[in-house]
Amino acid sequence: MSAALVVLVAVLFSTGTYLVMHRSLTRIALGVGLLGNGVNVLIVTAGSRPGEPPIVGRDGTPTDSVPQALVLTAIVIGFALVAFLLALAWRNWTLDGNDMVEDDVEDRRVARSSDDSTRSALGIPHHEDVET
């Protein structure tokens, strides 16, 4: 197993995780792309030693072909996921001019009403809700 590839996996995972934490869909899509590539490199690393040919018929021992097949499938799926996320971001942008992930409307209502009842139970005056 190559140390460089392991470090690469770590870097891809950490940057991907960082980007996914954001509320902007474009960044999330980028993060998912990085995470997906991280996993793909991980599978390739897991399957073989670096430098060995993945096919039979050349010098040296051929590596296990199963991880190659897995990664090919995973790359296609990852591509589709990122494409769909970008399409969602675009649709979101055409609808309300940004691509932010928003909170659930109904959740906000429930949170507000429970907040209100706590306030009235404790005798704290209500304050204007900025968000609405």
Add this chain to the structure above:
Amino acid sequence: MNVVLALPLVAPLMGAALSIIVRRRAVQRWVSFTALTASLGAAIVVVVRVVVDDEILVSRLGGWPSAVAITLVADRLAALMLGVAVLVLCIVLAFAIGQRASDERSAFYHPTYLVLAAGIAQAFLAGDLFNLFVAFELLLMASYVLLTLEGTEAQIRAGTTYVVLNVLESMVLLTAVGLVFAAAGTVSMAELPARLAELPDSVRMGLHLLLLVAFGMKAAVFPLFFWLPDAYPTAPSSVTAVFAGLLTKVGVYALLRTETLLFPDSSSTLLLVVAGTTMVIGVLGAISHVEMKRILSFHIVSQIGYMVMGIAIGGEAALAATVFYLLHHIPVKSSLFLVQGIVERETGTSAFDRVGGLARRSGILAAMFLVPALSLAGLPPFSGFLAKFALVRAGLDAGAYVIVAVALLASLLTLVSMTKIWTGVFWGEVMPSPAPGRIGVLRHHRLMTTAALVMIGATAVIAALAGPLYAYATDAAAQLVDPALYVKAVLES
């Protein structure tokens, strides 16, 4: 090679390819029904063969050797889930056509629906972890499209949460598959039990937890369920009915496989805690809402807790109860969403402050809600009572008294929230006032009503045939507690 095993996933995929070329709706409907009927026929053959020959069916696509082939496996559990799933998909498709919602009119609805059907079938039949991952991606991708097909602002907002969280879940699952391959050198579910048993405990635990997180998120268990009650209510009822009935159950099925086949001897205290909190938090969420679809969505979460409880207790009795619970829950949950769909189609909404008195307009519609609702809460003589009774008895036999108490409490709260829907939607003043001469509801929605009635009839059949079906579930559990049977069947085929 068993062709019947491949058919439930090949037929819908062929249908999807065909109907995306032919864009005429009448042809698309015809293609969808043909493909799903073919699936259903194959699924019935699979169930019959599994029961009559008492064997585990194995098929390697293309006849490749075991290590590289895509293996499809059907034991009793997989065959049962496949049969129920395809049946529900057929009924809901009829409902969707009757609903005449805008999404069914889209040229992409039918192809996507068929891809969803293929993904669900493949998930139940998958014989290796990577194949399971691909099946999840198929059904998730289709669900993303179905959820956001209309592209309205609410759908995009809720869809975003759903898509992002499920994409992350896919990444966790893929990482888990990659690490399993790195550690064990295979992803075949038949070879994994032996290979995983040789690994150090710490590595096994790491892999186990990763798989639990991935499948737990799909099944919507307690700390990982937040995407579900937010996203499901924004989709049309026909779509939600499929999602509610089948998608989370695919997660439960994967959990069941992980716990019984891959890590059979692991401690399950974590799962017991997860099961208890899922039941209670889910049902409390349901009580806090005032809209029928939202309450029903939270109930999905709560009900998952019962199935996880059976998995966590383990042993033949509890697993048999879980299998029966799965069987009962899928049609019951779907039929509740179908009834909600009829309510929404008639009144334009199902929020309690804008709808009421429907029982006065149509007693049959009220009864159609009441039967699955009471079944969900676990009242006799419905199927839910039998499922919960079996689960509670298995729990008491295993000495898991705390979780049994929690389960009974959650049942009571389920009944409370069902009463809330009943008083909100079916009792009270008639709201909104119907158009003149339109008191009866059902005769205006014949196809929807028929589909919903067939689904409710299926739940009644489950209650009536509980004896033989429970015997089947017990046999399925016997196969689950002895992974050697599965391994032997796949390796020797």
